[in-house]
Amino acid sequence: MRHCSACGVDVEGPWTRCPLCATALTGQAAPGPFPVVPLRFSRRRVLRMLALASIAVVLVSFAVQLLFGRDPAGIGVLRSVILGVGSMWLVVLMAVGTRRNVAKGTVYLVVLTGLVCVYWDYLTGWHGWSLAYAVPIVCACSVIALAVTVRVMRIEVGEHILYSALTVVLGLVPLVFLALDWVRSPLPSAICGALSCVVLALFLLARGPEMRHELAKRLHL
Amino acid sequence: MTRRAWVRLDNASNIFLAARNDIDPKVFRISAELDHEVDPGLLQQALDATYERYRLYHxxxxxxxxxxxxxxxxxxxxxxxEDQHTCAPIYRPDRRELLFRVMHHRRRIILELFHALSDGTGALWFLSDMVEAYVRLRHPRQVPGPGQVPAQNDDPSDAPAAGGPGSASAGNPHTEDLVQTVHELTTDSFTHYFRRRRRQEPAGADADAGARRPAPVPADRPRNPRRKPRTKVYRVTGTRTPDNRPRTVELTMPADQALQLARAEGVSLTMYLTAVFFESIRLSSPGLGRARTLVASVPVNLRQFFPSTSPRNFFAIVRVAHTYDETTPDAADPGPVSRELERRFRPKATPEALEKSLRRLIRFERMPVLRIVPRPVKDVLLRLINWISNRRLTVAVSNLGRVTLPEPADSHVRRMLFHVSAVRPQFCAMSHAGLLTISFTSPFTQTDHIREFARTLTSRGVDVTVAAAQVTEDELKESRR
Known part of the structure; x- marks a missing residue:
């Protein structure tokens, strides 16, 4: 083993200078207990900052739209381009963020697209297409899509059940639109609501205990 | 239909989740150095067998x-x-991965854990069972069949030195009914002991604790919580390591030589080493300036006062401080400092004092208003609390004490080591087979405080061996040559 005369210690490993005081060591080197691990740098921090910054830019660009008039003659096409690109980017980031949990990603997607559509409709003069068509269609599709996905991917019941339930509950929201008479063409909302009611009934019959177990776990106080 | 067992994370573990960051991923490692190169195949078999019995580790x-x-x-x-630096991150949110890893390098068997899963004592149980299983597989001839294994001696004899409250006994509570014990996902011991208002002491705890306390605290000791040091707390600064790996340096020395130094001052080994650490920090600093108080956090294993076989986190933190005045000599003299630290540490590390503070903490945690705060907000609050308490800490010290493994493992294991990821300079000590290992970790590349520490010991006749991991680019380049 090598020796440092300044510190009076023996040194294990391939050191030629004392790791404590940098004095040259004397004697034969003995194998050290540590492997030599090359430096590794993680870009996680940088990526996270970039993602947050881009979300901020998108949100600001959305907010700025409020300053322009609702008249399509104003910035009509440009507005659609900005909203389209912005929402696409939000969906991408959201999908990356929830990539390890498809069920969670689906719920987030429904909420995100629903909100963006309503806002878009509002900005372009509130024709009601978002509530009448976009939201019910997205909700109904998500209920079906998730039911298929969890079977195809064989996701464990406990992992997806709460998110599946959430998509169903979101599917009931168009019924509220119907009840409040917010929609001019009631058919999409009615179909979505009916579908969700059926799935909900099946859910409670077949998966009631699992639901309660998962809820008790996640909402534990 | 699989309905998986689950359990809420205990009191102490929540802070580890909130406080982890790139520098300190809240990981610790315990390793055992064998008398031969480790056989990975046998180690895997030993791991499989041990893993079966520890549900918590699943x-x-x-x-x-x-x-x-x-x-x-x-x-x-x-x-x-072993292909990563010591205490590399383990827990990654949203990924279903185990919270520990087992590695080997040359003669070492290494167990690394995320601290939210278990504490040093809990991890030591797992490692000692695994090493025992490994040695049985490696040396099938000399095995005394299961059941003939000598019971673990808890070693109250080396109190106050190594068996003091600053250390965990390696006493594996389940050695007697060996193989069969299964560590389930049970409620944590904090809830068990401190949640309800029951005054009766756990059976045996009182006698046990009493036997271990050589000097009972005088009842009339003036307890003034306001007696806090007036000066600012000194904090070590330095150059961060390039990829946030901890600067790790292990000092190995004969345990009896270090014990003799502590006994000469009449203090526990933990407090003596803490005093040497304070002196090293003082000597390696450019001058303490206005911040003349040094504060160390010392975890106390609660199992010694409140018996528990749960390997989940069960410890409390005690802080000890020393304020240097202007007239302190230039040479290191840990004696007086260690006596003062001992005097301050003892009353704080009694079961009564610990119980009082833990009950308060748990009452706070169980407050209805706080319970309904969503987790992300709780995390922010805990991070804030952790940041504030870090500002009042100079160093951290942890001593697992003297460890005895069950035979046949004990005679095949040389030194054992204990590392922890650190946000400030820290050392972890444990001793086995007569060898005391003190492993320093620090987020900074500087080793000045370790140099002073080693020199303080060598100048008092202790034979110290140093092992250090390469951290900077230059060191790595040189080691590859």
Whole structure:
């Protein structure tokens, strides 16, 4: 083993200078207990900052739209381009963020697209297409899509059940639109609501205990 | 239909989740150095056998709305060659991965854990069972069949030195009914002991604790919580390591030589080493300036006062401080400092004092208003609390004490080591086979305080061996030559 005369210690490993005081060591080197691990740098921090910054830019660009008039003659096409690109980017980031949990990603997607559509409709003069068509269609599709996905991917019941339930509950929201008479063409909302009611009934019959177990776990106080 | 077992994360573990960051991923490692190169195949078999008996180690960490919880999994651990720096991050949110890893390098068997899963004593149980299983497989001839294994001696004899409250006994509570014990996902011991207002002491705890306390605290000791040091707390600064790996340096020395130094001052080994650490920090600093108080946090294993066989976190933190005045000499003299630290540490590390503070902490945690705060907000609050308490800490010290493994493992294991990821300079000590190892970790590349520490010991006749991991680019380049 090598020796440092300044510190009076023996040194294990391939050191030629004392790791404590940098004095040259004397004697034969003995194998050290540590492997030599090359430096590794993680870009996680940088990526996270970039993602947050881009979300901020998108949100600001959305907010700025409020300053322009609702008249399509104003910035009509440009507005659609900005909203389209912005929402696409939000969906991408959201999908990356929830990539390890498809069920969670689906719920987030429904909420995100629903909100963006309503806002878009509002900005372009509130024709009601978002509530009448976009939201019910997205909700109904998500209920079906998730039911298929969890079977195809064989996701464990406990992992997806709460998110599946959430998509169903979101599917009931168009019924509220119907009840409040917010929609001019009631058919999409009615179909979505009916579908969700059926799935909900099946859910409670077949998966009631699992639901309660998962809820008790996640909402534990 | 699989309905997985789950349990809410205990009191102490929540802070580890909130406080982890790139520098300090809240990981610790315990390793055992054998008398031969480790056979990975046998180690995997030993790991499989031990893993079966520790349900807690099957757990993955999940996030609920209000708390984190541990959930059972079907994952299998795999032994790997050590290819990462010490205490590399383990827990990654949203990934269902085990919260520990087992590695080997040359003669060492290494167990690394995320601290939210277990504490040093709990991890030591797992490692000692695994090493025992490994040695049985490696040396099938000299095995005394299961059941003939000598019971673990808890070693109250080396109190106050190594068996003081600053240290964990290696006493594996389940050695007698060996093989059969299964560590389930049970409620944590904090809830068990401190949640309800029951005054009666756990059976045996009182006598046990009494036997271990050589000097009972005088009842009339003036307890003034306001007697806090007036000056600012000194904090070590330095150059961060390039990729946030901890600067790790291990000092190995004969345990009896270090014990003799502590006994000469009439203090526990933990407090003596803490005093040497304070002196090293003082000597390696450019001058303490206005911040003349040094504060160390010392974890106390609660199992010695409140018997528990749960390997989950069960410890409390005690802080000890020393304020240097202007007239302190230039040479290191840990004697007086260690006596003062001992005097301050003892009353804080009694079961009564610990119980009082823990009950308060748990009452706070169980406050209805706080319970309904969503988890992300709780995390922010805990991070803030942790940041504030870090500002009042100079160093951290942890001593697992003297460890005896069950035979046949004990005679095949040389030194054992204890590392922890650190946000400030820290050392972890443990001793086995007559060798005391003190492992320093620090987020900074500087080793000045370790140099002073080693020189303080060598100048008092202790034979010290140094092992250090390469951290900077230059060191790595040189080691490859």
């Amino acid at each position: 757990a993955v960490l999940r996030r609920g709305v209000f708390w984190h919880y541990l959930q059972d999994s079907d994952l299998r651990p795999c032994v790997t060659l």
